[in-house]
Amino acid sequence: MLNQGLDLDIMKLREVLTLLQPDLAEKIVKEVRKLIGEEIIVVNTDGHIIAGTNRERVGAFHEGALITSQNRKKLIITEKEIPQLKGVKPGINLPILFQNEVIGVIGITGDPETITPFGEIIRKMTELLISENYYAEQFDWHSRTIETFVMEWLQTKEPSPELVDKARTLSINLELDRTAAIIEFDKRNYPLSRDFWSSILKSFSQSKHDVTARSGNERIILLIDSSATVHPTTIKKRLNHFLQFLKNTFGISAYAGVGQKGEGNLIRHSYEQAERALKIARSKREIIFDEELMLEMITEELRPEVKSAYIQRTIGSILSESELLETLTELFKQNHSLKNTAQSLHIHINTLHYRLKKVEDMTHLNPSKIHDLLCLYLAILFLEEQPMLKK
Structure with a gap:
C-alpha cells in the first residue's frame, strides 16, 4: 500500500x-x-x-x-x-x-x-x-491520505460514490470481508519518528488487500483481508509476532483489540467491536478478541457515571481501605482460592478470613455468597477503570 x-x-x-x-x-x-x-x-x-x-x-x-x-x-x-x-x-x-x-x-x-x-x-x-x-x-502524504480515508470509511453506514472513487484511487477493495483490529501503544512522552511509522506500516500486511493506517501517534488500525477463511488463531499469531517486533525493534509495548469478521461495506461494526475489546486489552496488556468477551459485553456498555455510582453503592465504605481493596483484587485474581490468595499476599489464612469478614461488615456484602461476590467483583472491575475514586 x-x-x-x-x-x-x-x-x-x-x-x-x-x-x-x-x-x-x-x-x-x-x-x-x-x-x-x-x-x-x-x-x-x-x-x-x-x-x-x-x-x-x-x-x-x-x-x-x-x-x-x-x-x-x-x-x-x-x-x-x-x-x-x-x-x-x-x-x-x-x-x-x-x-x-x-x-x-x-x-x-x-x-x-x-x-x-x-x-x-x-x-x-x-x-x-x-x-x-x-x-x-x-510517505507523509500517503500516510495522511490513508488515515483520512480509513476514518471516513469507518464512520459511514453505506459507502458514498465519493468514498468509492477514493477507494479505487487507493486500490482498496471495499467489498472484501474484513476483520478490524486496533493496536495501541503504551503512552509515549514524545512523538514517534517518520522512520518508525514507515517501518511498522510496511511490516504487518501479508495480503495486498490488507489496509494498515496510523491513527494519531499511539494507534494502528488494521483492516485485515478475511475474504478467504481466516481463523482467529492465525490473526492472533500475526498480531503476537507484530507486537514482538515492536518490542524488540523499538522497545515499544503494545496491546490489541480485535473485532469479528464482517462485510467490507459494514466494516464499522467490526471496528466498534475492536474498540470494545481494546478497552479490556488495555487493562490486561494483551490481545483480546471481541468474540471472547462475555461479562464485558455488558459492562462496557455502561456509562462511566453509572459505574461510579455503582462503586459508591457497593464498596464506597472501603474505598479508603487500601488493604481490603488489595485483598479483594487478589482474591479475584486467584479465582476465589483462599489458599492461593493468602500465599500471594504473604499472609496467614486466618488474616485473610479476618479481612474478608471486615469487608462484609463494612459493605454488607458477603464474599462467600455468589450474588454478593459478583457485586464485589464488578465493583473492583469498575474501580480498576477509575482508580481516582480510591481515597
Whole structure:
C-alpha cells in the first residue's frame, strides 16, 4: 500500500518540489559546505538563486545556471565568460536531476580546475538529499491520505460514490470481508519518528488487500483481508509476532483489540467491536478478541457515571481501605482460592478470613455468597477503570 501514488506526473512533481525548495535548498547548502569551503548557490530552473552561503545573492538572477538548466549539462565559467553572462562568478554549475528531470542547479564559486573534481560528488549528494526528502514527504502524504480515508470509511453506514472513487484511487477493495483490529501503544512522552511509522506500516500486511493506517501517534488500525477463511488463531499469531517486533525493534509495548469478521461495506461494526475489546486489552496488556468477551459485553456498555455510582453503592465504605481493596483484587485474581490468595499476599489464612469478614461488615456484602461476590467483583472491575475514586 505504501508505494501507491508515489509516481506523480511531472507537473505534480514540480509543484511539490517548488513548495519544498527554499528549505531544502538551505539544507543542501549546509550539507555541501561540509565538503568544500567555497561559496555555494542553489538556483531554480528559472535562473534565480534561492539559497547560498552568500545571502546577499539570494533572489538574484544567474544566467549561467539558467543555461545549465536548459542544456542539462555542467557549465564551467571562467573569468573571460563573466562579462558575457549576468550575475555569475568563476566556478562550475551542475544540473540537479530528479526522475530524469532538471529541477535546479547547484553552483560552486572558485577556480574551476580546483573545484571541478568535487563537482560530481556534490551533485550526487544533492540529488540524494532531494530524493530522500521527496519520498519522505510522499510517505507523509500517503500516510495522511490513508488515515483520512480509513476514518471516513469507518464512520459511514453505506459507502458514498465519493468514498468509492477514493477507494479505487487507493486500490482498496471495499467489498472484501474484513476483520478490524486496533493496536495501541503504551503512552509515549514524545512523538514517534517518520522512520518508525514507515517501518511498522510496511511490516504487518501479508495480503495486498490488507489496509494498515496510523491513527494519531499511539494507534494502528488494521483492516485485515478475511475474504478467504481466516481463523482467529492465525490473526492472533500475526498480531503476537507484530507486537514482538515492536518490542524488540523499538522497545515499544503494545496491546490489541480485535473485532469479528464482517462485510467490507459494514466494516464499522467490526471496528466498534475492536474498540470494545481494546478497552479490556488495555487493562490486561494483551490481545483480546471481541468474540471472547462475555461479562464485558455488558459492562462496557455502561456509562462511566453509572459505574461510579455503582462503586459508591457497593464498596464506597472501603474505598479508603487500601488493604481490603488489595485483598479483594487478589482474591479475584486467584479465582476465589483462599489458599492461593493468602500465599500471594504473604499472609496467614486466618488474616485473610479476618479481612474478608471486615469487608462484609463494612459493605454488607458477603464474599462467600455468589450474588454478593459478583457485586464485589464488578465493583473492583469498575474501580480498576477509575482508580481516582480510591481515597
